[in-house]
Amino acid sequence: MNIYIYDKTFDGLLTAVFDAYFRKTFPDELLSEGDALPLFYDELHTVVTDEEKAARVWRGLQKKVSSSALGCLTQSWLSELPEVGMLIFRYIRKAIDSPRSIETNFADPDVLQLAQIWKKVDGERVHLMQFVRFQKAADGTFFAAFEPQFNALPLTVHHFKDRFADQKWIIYDMKRRYGFYYDLQEVTTISFDDGSRESHLITGMLDESLMDKDEKLFQQLWKTYFKAICIKERINPRKHRQDMPVRYWKYLTEKQR
Amino acid sequence: MNENVLAKLKILAESAKYDVSCSSSGTVRSNKPGLLGNTVGGWGICHSFAEDGRCISLLKIMLTNYCIYDCAYCINRRSNDLPRATFSVSELVELTMEFYRRNYIEGLFLSSGVVRNPDYTMERLVRVAKDLRQVHRFNGYIHLKSIPGASRELVNEAGLYADRLSVNVEIPKEENLKLLAPEKDHKSVFAPMKYIQQGVLESKEERQKFRHAPRFAPAGQSTQVIVGATSESDKDILFLSSALYNRPTMKRVYYSGYVSVNTYDKRLPALKQPPLVRENRLYQADWLLRFYQFKVDEIVDDSYPDLDLEIDPKLSWALRHPEHFPVDINKADYEMLLRVPGIGVKSAKLIVASRRFSRLGFYELKKIGVVMKKAQYFITCKELPLQIQTVNELSPQRVRTLLLPKSKKKVDERQLVLDFGE
Ligand code: SF4
Numbered sequence: 001m002n003i004y005i006y007d008k009t010f011d012g013l014l015t016a017v018f019d020a021y022f023r024k025t026f027p028d029e030l031l032s033e034g035d036a037l038p039l040f041y042d043e044l045h046t047v048v049t050d051e052e053k054a055a056r057v058w059r060g061l062q063k064k065v066s067s068s069a070l071g072c073l074t075q076s077w078l079s080e081l082p083e084v085g086m087l088i089f090r091y092i093r094k095a096i097d098s099p100r101s102i103e104t105n106f107a108d109p110d111v112l113q114l115a116q117i118w119k120k121v122d123g124e125r126v127h128l129m130q131f132v133r134f135q136k137a138a139d140g141t142f143f144a145a146f147e148p149q150f151n152a153l154p155l156t157v158h159h160f161k162d163r164f165a166d167q168k169w170i171i172y173d174m175k176r177r178y179g180f181y182y183d184l185q186e187v188t189t190i191s192f193d194d195g196s197r198e199s200h201l202i203t204g205m206l207d208e209s210l211m212d213k214d215e216k217l218f219q220q221l222w223k224t225y226f227k228a229i230c231i232k233e234r235i236n237p238r239k240h241r242q243d244m245p246v247r248y249w250k251y252l253t254e255k256q257r
Numbered sequence: 258m259n260e261n262v263l264a265k266l267k268i269l270a271e272s273a274k275y276d277v278s279c280s281s282s283g284t285v286r287s288n289k290p291g292l293l294g295n296t297v298g299g300w301g302i303c304h305s306f307a308e309d310g311r312c313i314s315l316l317k318i319m320l321t322n323y324c325i326y327d328c329a330y331c332i333n334r335r336s337n338d339l340p341r342a343t344f345s346v347s348e349l350v351e352l353t354m355e356f357y358r359r360n361y362i363e364g365l366f367l368s369s370g371v372v373r374n375p376d377y378t379m380e381r382l383v384r385v386a387k388d389l390r391q392v393h394r395f396n397g398y399i400h401l402k403s404i405p406g407a408s409r410e411l412v413n414e415a416g417l418y419a420d421r422l423s424v425n426v427e428i429p430k431e432e433n434l435k436l437l438a439p440e441k442d443h444k445s446v447f448a449p450m451k452y453i454q455q456g457v458l459e460s461k462e463e464r465q466k467f468r469h470a471p472r473f474a475p476a477g478q479s480t481q482v483i484v485g486a487t488s489e490s491d492k493d494i495l496f497l498s499s500a501l502y503n504r505p506t507m508k509r510v511y512y513s514g515y516v517s518v519n520t521y522d523k524r525l526p527a528l529k530q531p532p533l534v535r536e537n538r539l540y541q542a543d544w545l546l547r548f549y550q551f552k553v554d555e556i557v558d559d560s561y562p563d564l565d566l567e568i569d570p571k572l573s574w575a576l577r578h579p580e581h582f583p584v585d586i587n588k589a590d591y592e593m594l595l596r597v598p599g600i601g602v603k604s605a606k607l608i609v610a611s612r613r614f615s616r617l618g619f620y621e622l623k624k625i626g627v628v629m630k631k632a633q634y635f636i637t638c639k640e641l642p643l644q645i646q647t648v649n650e651l652s653p654q655r656v657r658t659l660l661l662p663k664s665k666k667k668v669d670e671r672q673l674v675l676d677f678g679e
Contacts (some may be wrong), residue, residue: 104610107621111539129297130304134359142358162288163295166394167358214258218355224263228270229317230307233516233531239310243303254305 001028006047008032008086010077013085014054016047017092023085026093030085033096057092064095071105076117078151087114108116127158131244132171133253135205135219142169145204145251151176159189174204204251219253228256258351264519265342266352271323272333273368276425276481277513281314281398281477281518284420293395294357294364296420301398302364305314315366315400316356320344324370329436329525330427330486335348344481346381350388357397358636364398365389365421375406385409386418398476403453405445412452416460418472420507424449425481429448429497433487437524451506454476457506484539485532486515486525495542499553502546510540519553534603545570548602549595567661572598575635583647586638587616599632599658631660 004019004027008180016177020026025043035088037044073088087220090110094102106112127148127165134142142164146153157180160171164182171191172179208216249255275310281301288295303312321343322333332339342350353365367385371378378515382401389395401419403412426448428434431443453474460473480501482494498510516529542564545551548569557563564571575582575598584597586608594605607625611617618640623629633641634648634656648656 035372096561102614105614106611106625107617108608109624112624126302130359136359137511144360155299159295159297164293164358164360165288166293167293177548203359214355217258217263221263221266221352222359223359224267225270225316225318226307226313229311229313230269230272231274231311232518234309234311234514234533236310237308240306240308243310243312244306249420252305253359 002043002045003027003029003041004033004045004047006031006036007049009049009084010074011051011054012047012056013077013088014051014092015050017089018050018053019047020089020093021096023024027086027089030089030168061092061095064098065101065103069095069101072103072114072118075121075155076114076249078155079121080151081117081119082212084117084242087117096165111167121150121152124148124150125155127248128152128156128171131252132156132160133251134169135253136215137206137210138212139166140212143168143206144169144171145174146171147250148173148248149247153180161187172204205256207244223254223256239252258348258355262344262348262352265344265348268316268340268342269319269344270317273317273319273366275332275464275513275518276317276366276368276402277311277511278400278423278479278481278509279312279314279317279366280479281400281420282507282510283508284398286396286475293354293392294395294398296363296398304361304363311567314363315398316353316362316364317366318344318349319374320367320378320385321370321406322370325372325373326438326440328441329522330483330515334519337519338342343365346388347613349385350393353389354393354395362397362399364395365532366400366402371404375404376408376411379407379411379415379593381553383415383418385413387450390418400476403449405441405449405563405606407449409609410451413473415458415593416438416453416456419474419566421476421479422453422474423479423481426497427481427484428487429489429493430487433489436482436580437487449674450478450480451465454506456506462641466618475505477506477508480507481511481513483515484512484536485528490557490562491535491539491542491564492557494539495546495553498543499546506603512536512543525561530544534566536563537642538566540569542570545574548642552590568657569598570633571596572657572660576648576657579648579653582635582649583637584635586622586636597632597635599628600631601626632665634659 002025004016006016016030023045029140073091076084077088087110091114094110102108102111106115128146132144132146134144136142153171160169161182168183169181170181178189180187181190278493280294282299284296285298286296290591301314305313307313321340323343324333324335327334327336345535356362358366365418367382369382386399389399398420399419400423401415403415403422403424405424426446428437435442456473457477460471463470464472482497484494484601501507514533514536515528516531517525517528519525520527527594542556545556546553555574564570565656575596582592583595591605591609594600597600604626607616611621611625616639619642622632622638633645634651
């Protein structure tokens, strides 16, 4: 059994592919520094992430699969699932070794599983576009907190920037503790460190003292609308929860008491 | 904006909620400097789901629920004693803008009761859309419900600001419509539909010549049919839908299971529950028309005028036509794959894409997402377990029994699940 150790970055993963072809031995498992090693293994190689090597692998891949398949790889990576590194590794290897593009061969378990992971991450991207709720702060900035299952927030920045082009906004990933801030010009990554975290960054909700004067009213209006639009004769809690999973309720305005 | 608006919002949302359409589909339009909003195309975005499980995409609201008409199936008919309210144009505009800015909605779906006369009412609806677009630079989605009997000029103006326009048919047969809504007839519905169609088509043509010619309802039109308030069969309803879909701009027909809102009116059936299963079967049949290349007379005809409530219309078709099966997964063309119960659009596409690499078997099909529990009786493929018999070996009746939901397990047939394999 061959083991590669890498730094859990996407470039690191691509470098691992480069190393494997160079060394002509392929890993059975990809671990990161500090992971427990199995009892028996034949070879241990530590990958030193190298942008140039990573770029060469990527360029090689561009000749083998379409750009949408490449997008699928980078997007699946954002799932942060433990198995996704090895999966992408095997996919790249198959793509490089195959005379024609493998990307539509869904009978191949790796191709299919990656497509499924991609779909999950993409689903989270859609959930963000659906369920992000802004609260207007007194300074005019619109603030939203969210806890995405996967690291899908970066995939939505373009959408939010296009849609809310004339208002300042912040969307903050509470789980990964970073977010994006749009200042009417451009979007920048922001991160509040623990010490300076303000209360709204702990609860995800603006304190009333920080709100725009009409914010409370609009929240009430939305809650009123949400209740009024429901047809009692058709009540269907199962579908309600299925389409709007409980894990998102924490920051949904209409689900606040 | 004040507390007063809260009370109005409650009244006017409750009055609007029986219109089932809520989609914000059909337009892709990115932002331009100085505007607020975009539309994303595809299905649009559902921002929330009400406790009845329905998607909330647009602020679905009435401008007023006062009405001079007395349609028997409508909660807002003039003979009902219920709280009435009217929004001012500016209140509605502000609500839309502020809800949109908080990512609550994709835009506005505005309808109205008829006050004074159709044109007076229509003009106010148009004002709201116009203000949103021109004064507030709103670039999100707008769906206006055209008032039956409104003039061509106003419908034409509405088309300049709205993404979608709709006129509800409500009751498929004219004699039934006249019985329940004496002030309406088919002309008051189909004439504005035609204005919309002409507007859309003309604007498309203009825009090919002049890039900056104004857009006209780029997301086309939709309509709604009430199910179960009158005696129409599913055949009557689906033949109407199919005829409407044959017109170039009709994008969606919605089916609304009748909710007994006016129990005192003896012209209407007293339903304990809206006919939700039937409604779902109609939606499934509608999908077969739009995405599965079925012709309407394959789904219903004189000898089979009503959909089977226990099984979905695609399975029902397959059981009535066992001669088309089994289908060879590794050879059949896409159109035939789509007809196999348990195979949806997505899995049919995956099958076509994957079988170029290697012949597909039971295991691969399952992985791809084919509902094998259903499909197994209708296909042949590599490595199909030997004990599985096809619909012809077993008889359609037997397969039907095997596939009926077990009475113990509660399957919720009220949901719009496309269980013929999506
Ligand atoms: S015209 Fe419209 S609002 Fe008025 S009663 Fe008829 S359906 Fe209801």
